[in-house]
Amino acid sequence: MLSAAENHARPAVQITALRKSYGTNEVLKGIDLEVKPGEVVAIIGKSGSGKSTLLRCINGLEVFQEGSLRVDGKPLLYESAMAMRELRQRVGMIFQSFNLFPHLSVGKNVMLAPHLVKKKDGKENETRARQLLQRVGLAEKFDAMPDQLSGGQQQRVAIARALAMEPAVLLCDEITSALDPELVGEVLRVVESLADEGMTLLMVTHEMNFARKVSDRVIFMHQGRVHEMGPPEEVFGNPQTPELKQFLSSLHD
Amino acid sequence: MMEFSNWDIIKNLLIAARWTVGLSLIAFLCGGFVGALLLVLRLSKIRGMDRFVSLYVQLFQGTPLLMQLFLSYFGLALIGIETTALQSATLALTLFTSAFITDIWRGCVIAIPKGQWEAAQSLAMSFGEQLRYVILPQAVRIAIPPTVGFSVQVVKGTALASIIGFVELTKAGGMISNATYQPFLVFSVVAAIYFVLCFPLSLYAKMLERKIHAQRR
Ligand SMILES: Nc1ncnc2c1ncn2[C@@H]1O[C@H](COP(=O)(O)OP(=O)(O)OP(=O)(O)O)[C@@H](O)[C@H]1O
Numbered sequence: 001m002l003s004a005a006e007n008h009a010r011p012a013v014q015i016t017a018l019r020k021s022y023g024t025n026e027v028l029k030g031i032d033l034e035v036k037p038g039e040v041v042a043i044i045g046k047s048g049s050g051k052s053t054l055l056r057c058i059n060g061l062e063v064f065q066e067g068s069l070r071v072d073g074k075p076l077l078y079e080s081a082m083a084m085r086e087l088r089q090r091v092g093m094i095f096q097s098f099n100l101f102p103h104l105s106v107g108k109n110v111m112l113a114p115h116l117v118k119k120k121d122g123k124e125n126e127t128r129a130r131q132l133l134q135r136v137g138l139a140e141k142f143d144a145m146p147d148q149l150s151g152g153q154q155q156r157v158a159i160a161r162a163l164a165m166e167p168a169v170l171l172c173d174e175i176t177s178a179l180d181p182e183l184v185g186e187v188l189r190v191v192e193s194l195a196d197e198g199m200t201l202l203m204v205t206h207e208m209n210f211a212r213k214v215s216d217r218v219i220f221m222h223q224g225r226v227h228e229m230g231p232p233e234e235v236f237g238n239p240q241t242p243e244l245k246q247f248l249s250s251l252h253d
Numbered sequence: 254m255m256e257f258s259n260w261d262i263i264k265n266l267l268i269a270a271r272w273t274v275g276l277s278l279i280a281f282l283c284g285g286f287v288g289a290l291l292l293v294l295r296l297s298k299i300r301g302m303d304r305f306v307s308l309y310v311q312l313f314q315g316t317p318l319l320m321q322l323f324l325s326y327f328g329l330a331l332i333g334i335e336t337t338a339l340q341s342a343t344l345a346l347t348l349f350t351s352a353f354i355t356d357i358w359r360g361c362v363i364a365i366p367k368g369q370w371e372a373a374q375s376l377a378m379s380f381g382e383q384l385r386y387v388i389l390p391q392a393v394r395i396a397i398p399p400t401v402g403f404s405v406q407v408v409k410g411t412a413l414a415s416i417i418g419f420v421e422l423t424k425a426g427g428m429i430s431n432a433t434y435q436p437f438l439v440f441s442v443v444a445a446i447y448f449v450l451c452f453p454l455s456l457y458a459k460m461l462e463r464k465i466h467a468q469r470r
Pocket residue numbers: 022025027045046047048049050051052053054
């Protein structure tokens with residue numbers, strides 16, 4: 001249960017009237033979204049509906065033209081490199097293609113950013129990295145190189161690497177889509193444990209069973225808008241719009 | 254007439270070859286430095302820099318090194334800037350080499366997947382940190398073979414510096430051949446010296462290429 005005080009805590013992410021275009025192609029057509037601390041939000045929708053673009057706007061990988069975005073109450077300001085660095089320390093991102101740094105060992109992948117950005121010193125940083133790798137079940141891989149790991153292991157390292165920056169919000173963009181089916185479970189279990197521990201999560205996913213199980217809220221995006229939104233039981237069990245109905249039935253073919 | 258023994262010929266050519274080596278080093282070090290600078294400017298997304306650098310590249314890749322040497326020696330003198338042959342050669346070779354090197358290295362940076370930049374960015378690293386710790390270490394590995402390959406072109410290109418008065422290997426070859434009437438012998442030795450300078454570079458490039466391919470697997 002959330003206490004009254006927590007209920008009134010400022011939102012982890014607050015998006016207001018956000019619009020984003022690539023050239024003349026408007027991809028996000030006015031998004032309003034508020035994510036509470038500790039909330040787990042699953043974003044679903046057809047290919048091209050703007051799910052990735054929305055996530056990428058939240059950590060400043062994409063520049064949007066209109067609207068505002070706050071993370072932990074801090075507004076996103078492209079002009080200020082300092083403010084962007086601040087923001088990105090609060091927002092972690094995990095990618096479909098892992099994007100581990102191939103020239104660095106697993107341990108160094110995890111330690112690099114805390115060392116550079118947070119100025120963590122060697123011993124403390126290493127202890128923390130080992131803890132995080134342990135948490136994702138890869139304690140023994142500290143000295144391995146990324147290309148010696150399976151896809152599922154690489155993705156778990158990527159999660160540990162993001163956690164090392166102690167983000168307030170974690171963005172996951174189809175993080176199991178590039179994995180062989182038998183490796184999906186090990187990554188989802190890690191994400192689920194993060195959700196259980198109270199991490200604020202925004203995840204784009206095609207794993208509907210997973211979304212239903214761990215999310216507090218499901219967002220259905222359609223043509224650059226939040227088309228339907230609600231608790232998983234409602235979105236999956238009782239879809240209101242024809243678009244969502246059609247999307248859900250298309251998954252069963 | 255002065256008598257040249259074979260040893261005299263070789264000795265004089267070797268002395269002149271020092272200029273070939275010296276000019277190559279100057280071209281390569283200065284050109285590499287400027288080329289790296291241009292690359293960073295281009296990647297930094299500072300407004301207008303991309304256009305400036307691509308204009309620079311087109312200009313100095315698109316005109317013969319010979320013209321660049323001419324202009325930086327005689328041309329600068331015409332507008333009242335006196336330069337020594339060494340200064341002019343340094344200038345022209347730097348412009349020429351940097352225009353090629355910055356392009357070669359840019360290709361290597363572009364070959365690094367975009368996801369690497371994005372991952373580094375998402376971890377709140379600054380542009381400089383992304384470049385220094387994530388992109389360049391990967392780009393350098395693929396840059397070595399084409400860079401070494403280009404250095405062979407630079408060594409041969411220094412021969413053109415003779416037109417502004419450098420007695421480097423090729424020029425010395427011409428002079429000695431005129432004096433000795435033994436062009437075949439003289440230019441065979443010249444060719445051999447170029448070969449000895451360039452072959453190890455080519456070999457080194459091939460070896461690195463093979464090594465990197467092996468690591469990829
Ligand atoms: N870099 C880009 N330049 C131009 N258009 C882009 C770019 N990235 C995405 N788009 C366009 O924006 C729209 C939304 O793309 P986005 O990647 O956000 O969709 P998505 O919902 O994540 O789809 P998917 O499920 O396939 O990942 C698409 O029409 C796409 O073509």
